[in-house]
Amino acid sequence: MAVAEDPASTETAGSSASRALIQDRIFVGATALSAIIVVGILLGVIVSLFTGSWEAITRFGVGFLWTERWNPVKEIFGAAAPIYGTVLTSVIAMAIGVPVSLGISIFLTEICPPRLRRPIGIAIELLAGIPSIIYGLWGFFVLAPYLQHNVQPFMIDHFGSTPLIGALFQGPPYGIGLFTAGIVLAIMVLPFITAITRDVFLTVPTLLRESAYGMGMTTWEVVWKIVVPYTRVGLVGGVMLGLGRALGETMAVTFVIGNAHRISSSLLAPATTISAAIANEFTEATSPIYTSSLIELGLILFIITFTVLGLAKWLVGRVESY
């Protein structure tokens, strides 16, 4: 249309066509290059993680994965404690974050009066914009003391001696530890999961929804029998995105996890995660084997994240093929 309006270009239609062709080729080339660069960077990261951690891999072997000790003095390194902390904080974050996010999305799309939808939606998006260090500071100075004085003593008193789950709630209330890190992470993943699940809930055709209500279904039934089944692919995607963020989050966790290379049965005990250990120790890791072990931690995190994403893709594929 723009061509037809421009008299100069109609006169030289032939050359402009060939110019357009060249333009198009350049465009294709440029986009392909961008895509190749991304793949190249990914491969580069994998290669450098492997070469960087080679010394630790050859020295400690697979035992690195289940050795709990982390002793820079004697140069004995094992990843069990950081792996445990990474997985457990993410599990806590998901256990809290997923139901709350789903609740928010359902409220926003099904129940909320339209004039409240925008303000609540914007508030949640703003949560996503808060830098992680701010979450860390808030967790350390506000949340941790609160939990320490009000919540954790209650948990220890009331659940500490319960059979089976009692061991999860024992020890002194430090305020910081696995539990606090999990809560901070839950708040951090909330906006991501909410934003995606809300958007996918909105993709449910109005016709479908209205007819369900028209048939006399309750809101509960509409959500669980129409909306959720219709959007499960997107839901899995949203949850996995949140999980990916929880696994790799560094700064906020470093503040509130307690940074102890130990595995304890209690959720209230200090622990460490892979990314927190790297952030804490990389600057002063002088010996080659120390640095190499930290890089191997990075490699393990990469593999965990990669596996989670792969699993998500596979799940999505399975759900789609129903």
Add this chain to the structure above:
Amino acid sequence: MKKTLFAGAAALVAGVMLAGSVLAADISGAGATFPYPIYAKWADAYKTETGIGLNYQSIGSGGGIAQIKAKTVTFGASDAPLTPDELKAAGLVQFPMVMGGIVPIFNLPGIDAGAITIDGTTLADIYLGKVTKWNDDALKALNPGVDLPDMAIAVAHRSDGSGTTFNFTNYLGKVSPDWMDQVGVDKSVEWPVGIGAKGNEGVANIVAQTQGAIGYVEFAYAEQNKLAYMDMMNKAGKTVAPEIASFQAAAANADWNNAPGYYLILTDQPGDASWPITAATFILVYAAPDKPADVAEALKFFDWAYAKGDDMATGLDYIPMPNSVVDLVHKTWETDVMADGKPVYMPAM
């Protein structure tokens, strides 16, 4: 319009390039975070006086050592000295620049700063997890007049690798064979108990937030934030308070003359007035530098800091090096930092 914009951009580019060439004349260094405030203050005053600035990246001692070995900076800075063998292998020369103290801090309701005294073995036992209550017999014996509560001790330590931890664990290792055996000495160690926090501020805040907590921080940090510190019993069996005088006593009693490469850690020094956990921080330069002029500029700056920086150092709660040590460092510069058979920099006596 376009032309003026272009001219403006060109001027901007030229300006940036000019600024770049000025920056190139700056002294470049990297390393320890502990002395960063005083290096920054000296650099500021030095720049006003001479026009030469300092570009110091406080990335940690490990990073400083790595960068000087990679020759990306003119000097490196480390809180833990390199051993004479390490210096020789890397072709580096090391000298102490300024000192600081490390103090134990605590949080007990109703007990004020300085009201508790602790000795090295008890401190080590607390950090080993052997002494777990504030009313333990060992603590009671050290503090006869104090009503110590029946409260669990919550141990806090640094989670990031740090020169502070190096000196703290070095002291515990000197006074407690068990510590040496089970934990050892390093910038980060395998802590048997406790929670880790990032930086002095992290440890200080855990202690402030947790009743019954104990931690260790740099003196400058404790002093500026009015933290409840402990007095300590030193090697001579005397109780001393953490203050500039007791740190200087430790430094003065240190035998720098017989420490090749200035490899001397100032913990557990003799002397009635010596604070037991005192630490120096070190500068590293090449013995035969590729760019002698740059190293000369750096040494000139350090010499200026030795001569005129003492008040600024004490103002920030650091401890200046005693004159006897500065004289030794001058000799080291004259004999050990050479280019073409001549000293790179001759200190003005």
